[in-house]
Amino acid sequence: MQRIGVFVCHCGSNIAATVDVKKVVEMAAKEPGVVHAEDYQYMCSEAGQAKIAAAIKEKNLTGIVVCSCSPRMHENTFRGAAERAGLNPYMVEIANIREHCSWIHKDVEEATKKAVILARAAIAKVNLNTPLKPGESRVTKRALVIGGGIAGIQTALDIADAGYEVDIVEKTPSIGGRMSQLDKTFPTLDCSACILTPKMVEAAAHEKITIYTYSEVEKVSGFVGDFTVDIKKKARYVDANKCTGCGVCQEKCPSKKSLSEFNRGLNTRSAIYTPFAQAIPNVPVIDTEACIKMKTGKCGICSKVCQAGAVDYEQKDEIITEKYGAIVVATGFDTIKLDNYDEYAYNQSKDVITSLELERVMNAAGPTKGHLERLSDGKHPKEMVFIQCVGSRCADNRGKSYCSKICCMYTAKHAMLIRDKYPDVNVTVFYIDVRTPGKNFDEFYRRAVEDYGVNYIKGQVGKVIPQPDGKLLVQGVDLLDNKQILKEADMVVLATAIEPNPDVRKIATMLTASIDTNNFLTESHAKLRPVESPTAGVFLSGVCQGPKDIPETVAQAGAAAVKAIGLLAKDKLLTNPCTAKADELLCNGCSTCANVCPYGAISYEEKEVNDHGIRETRRIAVVNSALCQGCGACTVACPSGAMDLQGFSNRQIIAEVDAICR
């Protein structure tokens, strides 16, 4: 028989206001095995933990139940407290009477009754707990960063600077990401390339960093400290070791009609191309869809003009398999497609563009060489209208439910830059709210209004109406004036919502990392573990976790790096001892369990058993506890009931069921 102590936390008034904690103590004390029960203001505090330790020692407790907040919050805290007092940490169970009880119920009597039942279930379970001992696993001292934008680059640099090997896998032909497409950055108006390019160069030159561009993660197996990853290096058809980056092939390539991805489709590029001049690596790739040689077998000009002999039409995709201790996801974002927003005439007029396209228009390396001009006729605009919240803050399935966060600031930036460079251009911004939390952010926006004369109108636009003369009639509303506005514009810029890179879902599935309905990766705790995925060993960097601007992204990238370094610095990790185990006497070696195990953790041994006096050799399932992650799939699949999960055994769960239904 266990000797159980029950500790009921008030959590200030969080629990005590709705749950009669004294009553819970009183009722718990009557449960079988309970020899001690008490309540305290804050069980997680030092004083609270001391009470637990004291009770363990004085009452010689063999198991404890803490009725408190979610185990996802403080299970480790209380396990630690128990261990320090000499109790096996796996003899601790938590009854979640806060998130699952006091916070969602208002009636004290009802909430108290439920809290008593939850406590009872935890007591019933702990009665059947057995001490467990974690095993150990090794840590591969190498990190993988998925995504080579500013988030991935910063994370990789920070990890590498701490002395660990890092690989960056980037899908496109160059690292740099969205930031490389930006012209200037807020709130200081730094040139984006001027601050990004040095980081790209540093990453490329770092002896601890390996960059795989034009590559994708294909497969991930293993677990924290010991992931195995297949990386597909797509064929570039150019030998990176031979290529000198002279660019002659791109000049001479006769197929020049492909839309430039880097310039958001606003101009064209050759079939053999580097996305932009500062690309890293400065090695072109051949777009097989556009290459005449690839399509017809004729041409081959790039190969002929390449003095280094680097062009290789026979190159094949290559799979690289590597082991990692930690993985950082930094897959970034894209702007949403605007096909659902034809009232803004994006598909009908070339002069309606997204803000990211405007970045390219404003950039010296962009389609207009940095001159602000209409894409339809090359004319210099006199009136520009910006429309905010296009596809953000929507509840109608057309757009995204969230605020994209960066648009208010980049629109102020665009407005200011345009007014600064072209004082003859009038700029009007239609906004719903101007949201500028951040250091020097609101001041920045106010400068746009006060110093640069940008006209901000509170109200949304209903329709952008192309006119026969090529102008755009913007039909909007001024809510403060209560007037409908018809404004003629030469260009309209849409602050288009951002969304996680569409590939992230596939990557999340491979990593078994949680993802939300908007395709943002879920952090382990919204406040306290914002850069860690709930999946151990997987960390989050940048917009893949939620909308962010550059400074926030860089900060989070550093934080993710620190978490990864903290993991890589360890030589060994303690493994979860809640693993599966087969009862030798019940197992008949049928292999059903091995077939459902996603980790290949189950093998079979010929083993001599003593079945009630009969000694015989049988084929028996053996679980490798270093590989087993404790999901329990095998326990249900096992036809003879031999397989059970330690810490969540059949008897324990049934005891909980019984306690709840009693």
Next chain:
Amino acid sequence: MSIETNEEFRPKIVAFCCNWCSYAGADLAGSSRLAYPADVKIIRVPCSCRVNPMFILRAFEKGADGVILCGCHPGDCHYSTGNFYARRRMTLLFSMLDYIGVENGRTRVEWVSAAEGVKFSQTMNEFVEKIHSLGKNVRLGDLRCKN
């Protein structure tokens, strides 16, 4: 044996929630103060695939009026494939239960991610309402348990 008078029917509902998605979704419902009836009691399991049909039968045997199993969305399982096993097992179990008179409405599988506190609360509200409409579960109860 408790004598059923005109007392309001308070169903007993067991919710199995996987540790990674649904239990976290329930926590989020809690921290967001999204209420649902106290009749729902949650049991934490590592994965929806840990839920043995036996547990559900046991719950009904012991007097539960409804059992709901919540796991990660298909494709998002922390253990890659656990929820697929759970889905298949429950489909079979529920049709068998329906056959022996435990109505389909008393059992439910729902995918709730860690970010879906709202969905968790809504699901529980709906489920409790459904159980209310079905009334007390009289099948499968183990008479030996009554005294």
Next chain:
Amino acid sequence: MSHVNKVDQIKEISGVNPLKCMKCGKCSASCPSFNEMDIKPHQFVSYVQNGDIESLVNSKSLWKCLSCFACVERCPRDVKPGKLIDAARQLVVREKGQTYLSPDEVPELLDPETPQQLLVSAFRRYRR
């Protein structure tokens, strides 16, 4: 009828939850009758929120909305103010004696080309 009652009735008839509105004004920016209206489409929502159904049912706007669904189509919050004004009109039309169109005045409004559809829909809009 008390106003609380009328607010609930409008919410029920329209199926609209005015609390979802984020006051972006896209409805008013889309409305082809905006200039003819005394209470503007985005204000319908606030009138319902504030319980001032009286002003709404006495407004000119009630008879100026074309039910063209531009606001319904474009509302980013699924509030759809056009449905609110429709519902307010229903309240009026359902109360006997309150009609915007009397059969007596119809003949002079017609011309030889007037399609049946126009009469039918105008009667549906204006009268019970």
Next chain:
Amino acid sequence: MKYSYYPGCTLKNKAKDLDAYARASARALGFELEEIEDWQCCGGVYPLGSDEIATKLSSVRALNEAKEKGQDLVTLCSACHHVIKRVNDDMKNVEDIRTRANNYMELDEPYAGETNVLHFLEVLRDKVGFDKLKEKVVNPLTGKKIGAYYGCLLLRPGKILGFDNPENPTIIEDFIRAIGATPVVYPYRNECCGGYISLKEKEMAKNMCDKIVDSAEGFGAEMLITACPLCMYNLNKSTEGKIPVVYFTELLAEALGVKEEVEI
């Protein structure tokens, strides 16, 4: 191929031509419009309140008749199309309306939105196919610059009508191309003509139609086509004959070479 056909009140009176050209064209294209029996007026506007049942019943009757015949239900007038398609959506997806309507109707078998409602244009696009239509054209209207006028009822609410992209539709433009003419795309083609407002607020309707016509003319349209008798009426008031406004079925009949057969 046979379709159940719901003509509606206006097509029996002021818009007989819209109906007659459609029937003639259908024959030429090899499908038949079988007028459902004892149809009643759809009411012209989709019942405003979500609690209205009686005003939806005439649509339900038509829908149920088509269901019993196992045919798709074809409409031509924009208003009828709008009303019947939306009522059908209610019957399919809104439990309360379905139950109450069926309680009234006392049908042998309850109606639950089984009928597929198609606008004549949808038949041309999805059943006949514009490519096939093009092949059947004997008298292509080459060189004609035509502006499609959609109005609001055909397109919105986009999710329920599922007719075309409500903000940038293409079905009538594709139709114009199929009969050999040149479509003129102009931004006011999905703006409201004023609809029923023209009964009492003639000036207001005229202002709205002026915008539509000016925009179409500005982009070079020599003619406007529509599917709706009310749009036709309102637009004609505005253009005062400056540019012709015709039903799309008239041009279809002309292109198919059956216009002369039609007597109105």
